[in-house]
Amino acid sequence: MGIRLGANRYGKAENRVVRIVRDTERHDIRDLTVSTSLRGDFEAAHVEGDQSAVLPTDTQKNTAFAYAKQYGVAPIEDYAQALGRRLLEATPAATGAHVRVEEHAWDRIFVGGDTWEGHDHAFVRRGGEVRTTEVDITREAATVVSGLCDLVVLKSTGSEFTGFLKDDYTTLPEADDRVLATSLTASWRWTGAALEGGLDWNAAYGEVRSSLLELFATTYSRALQETLWAMGRAVLERQPGIAEISFVAPNRHHQLVDLSPFGIANDGEVFIAADRPYGLIEATVTREDP
Amino acid sequence: MGIRLGANRYGKAENRVVRIVRDTERHDIRDLTVSTSLRGDFEAAHVEGDQSAVLPTDTQKNTAFAYAKQYGVAPIEDYAQALGRRLLEATPAATGAHVRVEEHAWDRIFVGGDTWEGHDHAFVRRGGEVRTTEVDITREAATVVSGLCDLVVLKSTGSEFTGFLKDDYTTLPEADDRVLATSLTASWRWTGAALEGGLDWNAAYGEVRSSLLELFATTYSRALQETLWAMGRAVLERQPGIAEISFVAPNRHHQLVDLSPFGIANDGEVFIAADRPYGLIEATVTREDP
Amino acid sequence: MGIRLGANRYGKAENRVVRIVRDTERHDIRDLTVSTSLRGDFEAAHVEGDQSAVLPTDTQKNTAFAYAKQYGVAPIEDYAQALGRRLLEATPAATGAHVRVEEHAWDRIFVGGDTWEGHDHAFVRRGGEVRTTEVDITREAATVVSGLCDLVVLKSTGSEFTGFLKDDYTTLPEADDRVLATSLTASWRWTGAALEGGLDWNAAYGEVRSSLLELFATTYSRALQETLWAMGRAVLERQPGIAEISFVAPNRHHQLVDLSPFGIANDGEVFIAADRPYGLIEATVTREDP
């Protein structure tokens, strides 16, 4: 009656890879969460229970850890590509490998005295945003996306929301001065030319992050959508190697608290930060001829 | 230099809608998490800051709550379609509306005596899996996907993993008897014909859920992939109205604990349930001619 | 200048112990999260770095898993006592051992045909509340507390909140019919006499759970406090072996949604379930002469 296997993939998710570089007394730390998957012709594994073409997820895990030593993990875009290529090469039935890496930043602890450059082997986790990469490798091509998530930003003024469409269910008053806040996820895809030309991934990451923050701060916002567009356009203008940038931006609502029952004015000073529901804005900014 | 807006959408996520039906003394409760979004021509909102075509996410929220009364929320597939149609209709610039609903089940509390049918207005949350639907509405068509998530199942035997591909990084021993466990997410898309013919959504949900559990239990598993295939095939065979079913199945590893240092045999009796990393298996089973 | 070590303890937290009982073809599963700690004279470990009196947390973990086989894990109150006694015995410097066990319930999968008693070795996680025990063992005595957490209950009527104290910051209107909901944590301490006399822990657990649900359902509630008192009193009246019962009850607020802007009446039918803030009510009910 015509039933078949459709799209499928399998892998090992959330390997917590911590790499200490200790070639000298001044150590370095790289703290990653690594997920890999393979896709391709794995029909026999599903339909006949024949695993002979399946590289186990346990082997994928081993490779992620072994490559952390053999290949190194910095920058994560290079590590992810190397890992993806290896998994694809080791699995003839696979047509593609996907690798996602999250990097959790650490700072050196400062202890005063003669070590103001920070301690040699003691670190404090930075918190804040997580740097990410998603790499997709096929037999023919590689796609590299860099990004970040959990970059929480807020403007206490310079934001309005007015002139919107109204229907029978609209009660929201127009706001000519509001708090705008989001926990930003951004991911930017590099052009093939940029990949071929070679990239300073770490420098590029810092530049994109700075652009995002700067445009968030300096754009007068008539909606979170306008802010995302401004951020995306600036990144593409400044980074010719980036083909496209995508945003997922939950609107973290800050509701002005009504203090008037207590005879207290509240001109944008006291807010309750709401959990749910939240606005969720998603947008991609792209080159016309990528 | 040719930069333009790409794909974009916006909406209100995770509205916690609780609907009490109290037309008689015997109340009923429906507990939902509702997310909506709109997509279409919203370029002016991004590029020019012009919100005149944008139905606010706050209005989307209001509509979700108002429809819970005006239209009712059961079954969730009907509520989601009605809500999606309304949002699309209210927003001329939109080309599509997407609605996701999660339903959290409650049971009546049993208190003995003459109320063994369960209390009229006291409930206990069931836990276990969450029922879901994802509905997509355009000006031309509707797509309805039903599903569930967080259905945690385990087999203590009747599962092996042998004969797999090996490379230089493979250390996993073959296992001819292992624990197989997953937290299942499944989503099944209905055919257009089924939607037109009318469906008993609640009955269908129960039947699919039962099929999934039954096949998980009764399939001798040579890999989680084979189990997913068996579940998917059975659902499609039994439910002619379903065009396709997709699974996301994290392999919740249960590692046999080595008790031999203490002189204790451990023949599949004591396991440590691991958090991370985990295998992640994804597969779709589809009709050849959907 | 007089600085000393104060209270201290150490242990291994959240061992995920899964025990399969497979003496026959009809398996059973027990799924636990086990935390242990030791306290006593561990000053040398802190002040001098001398670990010779310290049983490693890794050994505590090993013992938890080994005892799952040697001693068994059901009922959890017995397992926790045995484990605590062992840890205390193995650690001369310790004056006390504390063991907390959470049990996550599973049901057999029903597959029809001749197995309507449920499958021999396939299980589905039940969800809902978690059964708990906290055992404290010293050289002289044992304290056993049984309990549960995450029992989420809701009444759609039969609850009011009126006549409360008002001050300048009070805006809450009186409510003569509201939704009352909580995610209940309850823990009940057994008398020494009950421990000596021997207990059917599983039966007692079922009885207490039923009493809690029944009283929640049948008590007309003038505040969550009154409901907790009614539940606690009933448990103590029905269970002579229980000396004391304590509750932690977050008040899960369900706010009536104002649908009047849309011309829709909302007589207790549509609510938004709020996340934060939440009321938090804690109370202990005790015997006067325990």
Place this chain on the structure above:
Amino acid sequence: MGIRLGANRYGKAENRVVRIVRDTERHDIRDLTVSTSLRGDFEAAHVEGDQSAVLPTDTQKNTAFAYAKQYGVAPIEDYAQALGRRLLEATPAATGAHVRVEEHAWDRIFVGGDTWEGHDHAFVRRGGEVRTTEVDITREAATVVSGLCDLVVLKSTGSEFTGFLKDDYTTLPEADDRVLATSLTASWRWTGAALEGGLDWNAAYGEVRSSLLELFATTYSRALQETLWAMGRAVLERQPGIAEISFVAPNRHHQLVDLSPFGIANDGEVFIAADRPYGLIEATVTREDP
């Protein structure tokens, strides 16, 4: 049969108070999570359902927000004391009020040009540790505890764990060079004399945080216990106003990955960060004559 109400308290938990200070164009942001509770003679509320002595949790919430404007929220120790005093004063039946405040730090966004001091009204959440205070107010006295949580620190060397007690269940090898990591919670109680004398809470917070980091970094650690002791002793030595400091320190295990099957040496370079189980070390360091 002698059943009575024991210890009880009630309040509002996790008020998400965000305070924007905007007296000039250079705004400031304070982002708090505030929980309050009252205890005292509330027997009538429980036993008779009489709420006339109960200040609603909703009023406690209102007061937390109103005081954010009327009194200000910085430093959190002062705000918490003022809030606790107010709640106690407003509730004659109460004998004590407890207030917990968590402060989530934000940094100004730097945008270059003439604003290298950071933007006037755009902020990025810092992440990392959360500053805390717990204040307890009675009719007679006040107790103030300052603290922090989620300070994640790691040493890549300078840590051992050897010479520990061994029993039949011990398999842990001695480690003369290991990774030591924890997510630190610390809370320090101020002496009555310090409270009376007045304190620069912000400066003190910075000094204690620095001391904790410095001692973590510079203490050669023969166990996490020894590190906690060193941190606690240094804080008490340097801060005469602190009577006592308590730590909760989960030992975040980093397990060396065995790469030898692949012919790769791993001399402390590649680790897997484990989630559960984890060691949990708790200790208090106190003045002998506080």
